[in-house]
Amino acid sequence: MPNIVLVDAARTPFCMSGTHYKNLMAYDLMRGAMIELVSRTNLPKDALDHVAVGTVVQEAQTSNIAREALLTAGFSDKVPAHTVTMACISANQAITSCMGLIATGQADTTIAGGVEFLSDVPIRLSRGLRQKLMDMAKIKSAGGKITSLASLKLKDIGLEPLGVSEFSSGETMGHSADRLTSAFKVSRNEQDSYSIRSHTLAAKATKEGNLSDLFPFQVPGTTNVVSADNGIRVSTPEQMAKLRPAFVRPYGTVTAANSSFLTDGASAALIMSEEKALELGYKPKAYLRQFVYVSQDPREQLLLGPAYATPAVLKKAGLNLSDIDVFEFHEAFAGQILANLKALDSDWFAQKYMGRSTKVGVPQLEKFNLWGGSLSIGHPFGATGTRLVYHAAERLRKEDGKYALVAACAAGGQGHGIIVERYPSK
Numbered sequence: 001m002p003n004i005v006l007v008d009a010a011r012t013p014f015c016m017s018g019t020h021y022k023n024l025m026a027y028d029l030m031r032g033a034m035i036e037l038v039s040r041t042n043l044p045k046d047a048l049d050h051v052a053v054g055t056v057v058q059e060a061q062t063s064n065i066a067r068e069a070l071l072t073a074g075f076s077d078k079v080p081a082h083t084v085t086m087a088c089i090s091a092n093q094a095i096t097s098c099m100g101l102i103a104t105g106q107a108d109t110t111i112a113g114g115v116e117f118l119s120d121v122p123i124r125l126s127r128g129l130r131q132k133l134m135d136m137a138k139i140k141s142a143g144g145k146i147t148s149l150a151s152l153k154l155k156d157i158g159l160e161p162l163g164v165s166e167f168s169s170g171e172t173m174g175h176s177a178d179r180l181t182s183a184f185k186v187s188r189n190e191q192d193s194y195s196i197r198s199h200t201l202a203a204k205a206t207k208e209g210n211l212s213d214l215f216p217f218q219v220p221g222t223t224n225v226v227s228a229d230n231g232i233r234v235s236t237p238e239q240m241a242k243l244r245p246a247f248v249r250p251y252g253t254v255t256a257a258n259s260s261f262l263t264d265g266a267s268a269a270l271i272m273s274e275e276k277a278l279e280l281g282y283k284p285k286a287y288l289r290q291f292v293y294v295s296q297d298p299r300e301q302l303l304l305g306p307a308y309a310t311p312a313v314l315k316k317a318g319l320n321l322s323d324i325d326v327f328e329f330h331e332a333f334a335g336q337i338l339a340n341l342k343a344l345d346s347d348w349f350a351q352k353y354m355g356r357s358t359k360v361g362v363p364q365l366e367k368f369n370l371w372g373g374s375l376s377i378g379h380p381f382g383a384t385g386t387r388l389v390y391h392a393a394e395r396l397r398k399e400d401g402k403y404a405l406v407a408a409c410a411a412g413g414q415g416h417g418i419i420v421e422r423y424p425s426k
Contacts, residue, residue: 003273004099004102004274004287005272006285006287006288006389006393007269007272007284008040009037009113009213010037010213010214011390012032012215012217013217013229015264015378016230016231016264017262017263019119020224020264021226022119023219025059025061025062025117025120026059026117026266028220029265029266030053030065030068030113030266031069031073033268034069034070034075037269040215041270043270043280045074046076048076048110049101049108049110050081050106051069051075051080051113052081052110052111052113053066053084053091053112053113054083054093054113054114054115054382054383054385055085056382057117057118059117060122063083064082067082070111085382087410088408088410089408089415089416090381090385091112094112094386095288095418096291098110098112098271099271099288109276110270111270111271113267113269113383114267114382114385114386115267116263116265116381117264124159125159126160132148132152135148136148166302166411168412169299169302171302173411177247177259177303177335178253180303181338181339182253185342188241190335192255192257192258194258195240195375195376196234196237198334198375198376199233199235199376201372201376202371203232205371206232210371213387213390231261231376232376232377233376239257243256254333260378265380266383267380268386272284286389286421286422287422289317289419289420290418291418292312292416292417294308294312295413296353297413301413302409302411302413303409305416306330306407306417307340307349308354313407314405319403321360321363324403324404325396325401325404326367326401326420327367327404327405328391328404328405328406329406331373331374332409334375341363344363345361345362346359347359370399371391388406389418402422403419403420403422404419404420404422405419
């Protein structure tokens with residue numbers, strides 16, 4: 001199996017939905033990220049073998065958005081591309097799909113990324129109205145069409161907004177987060193404090209220029225250049241305490257301020273075999289090593305993917321928790337992060353649910369999400385995984401570490417973990 005490396009990555013600024021990007025389409029953002037990646041790496045466009053892109057809420061006109069972005073970014077129409085969806089770990093799946101192509105000799109040079117555009121989500125006509133319109137399309141005469149339309153029932157005249165609840169349980173992720181924080185006794189104060197930490201660290205990382213995957217993005221059709229993530233807000237405990245529960249009222253502890261927000265954005269990473277990268281003169285940022293996908297009960301343990309993925313990927317890689325210098329965990333909710341950390345630090349949880357005799361152990365906060373995370377930087381569902389992996393690689397370099405562990409939860413009770421190894425400096 002060849003060594004697989006991350007060469008570089010680029011992402012648009014992550015922006016709150018309904019703001020800077022609201023008049024665009026998702027593929028505008030994905031195309032922009034790919035064009036910037038090519039600009040940063042001077043990638044010969046004829047060297048590209050495959051593209052994989054993650055997304056969750058698909059635009060019907062660009063259902064295989066990987067292909068549409070590839071074509072409009074100027075790549076050859078001979079390059080295959082596919083789109084994957086795995087909720088919040090869609091970009092992670094795009095990355096590991098490309099790793100699989102490289103490992104099996106199907107490709108040497110790939111682009112993996114993701115995009116989400118929640119400023120313009122699809123809203124459908126009611127099912128009854130859709131069926132009636134399809135039936136009418138088969139009728140030739142105007143009179144027949146009128147007769148068919150007259151039979152439409154009042155209840156069928158309406159719209160179906162995008163569902164935000166889990167299909168299997170009917171429960172929103174926010175409700176699940178509230179139940180999880182209750183089960184693990186994560187207080188409102190703990191959640192608010194962690195959220196302030198995330199925003200404070202993201203603001204610091206932005207000021208110090210650490211978020212180098214971000215590039216200034218000129219909004220197509222305008223002169224507006226977006227140069228920073230626009231969801232970072234450093235608040236105070238007093239301000240946080242004023243917010244009402246967002247999901248379980250009046251006693252819930254999950255609020256808008258300690259949750260990730262709806263975000264538009266795109267990311268792209270150049271993933272290659274080490275041999276091909278060196279042949280083209282690149283200095284990779286990191287090796288991409290062992291990875292796992294996990295899944296569990298989508299109701300009671302919807303958001304515990306990192307707790308399950310962490311010991312699984314460590315075992316697969318032959319590493320211990322103490323070997324990890326950098327942790328990058330996806331922050332869906334502050335309470336979700338803290339519940340996962342408490343699960344990892346619990347002998348009871350390890351014995352009851354993991355088949356272990358003792359707890360896994362908890363990552364040190366001094367190594368954990370030091371540039372902020374999804375709570376502050378933003379969370380475009382399909383794009384976050386690429387950001388996590390890039391930040392892990394860059395932090396290894398800046399913090400003189402060797403191994404990073406990236407982990408994330410996803411809808412459906414799924415999770416992902418991957419080991420990133422720093423590329424030698426010599």
